[in-house]
Amino acid sequence: NAGVTQTPKFQVLKTGQSMTLQCAQDMNHEYMSWYRQDPGMGLRLIHYSVGAGITDQGEVPNGYNVSRSTTEDFPLRLLSAAPSQTSVYFCASRTSGGASYEQYFGPGTRLTVT
């Protein structure tokens, strides 16, 4: 049971480039989400999904796209990278069983945009 996996671990992009951050979970969780973590700002929700084919925006969705074609995978796409997107990105998943259930986090992707 690998839990939540993310690739790559580190990435450097030039302004204007696009890329996809990969996230996969093997726990059959319905809920998946993407957060960014910036110093002093905690975790901010980018996009989330409550099941395959269903996605919605979080607090800071601009500049990012997501899709959820399977229960396992939830990729995050940066359309045209900007220096403001330099951050650490975490994917998380959770069962839909109720609010008392914890989120499981991946190890993160550290992205630098120059």
Place this chain on the structure above:
Amino acid sequence: GDSVTQMEGPVTLSEEAFLTINCTYTATGYPSLFWYVQYPGEGLQLLLKATKADDKGSNKGFEATYRKETTSFHLEKGSVQVSDSAVYFCALSKTGGFKTIFGAGTRLFVKA
């Protein structure tokens, strides 16, 4: 809207000192409350949780009590170790909702 407020860090303690990290929340209804811990270079992992008023969550010597009357969920440990150095996040989630709301995190340094 719903929110979580944590004491600002960093908190620096000597080994074996007593730890308190304050957390208060604003939410309607009866949220579930969590403490997550993030060790250097890793993702967050659940440390403990409480799902109703007066519940006490505990794990690895840490504990926190869900206080509805003061809307608080303070994290405590009687004797910290160098290995407890990490960032600690207080969080809440609500029945019927998907989102988890996180505090800003409190960084703890423990000196030998």
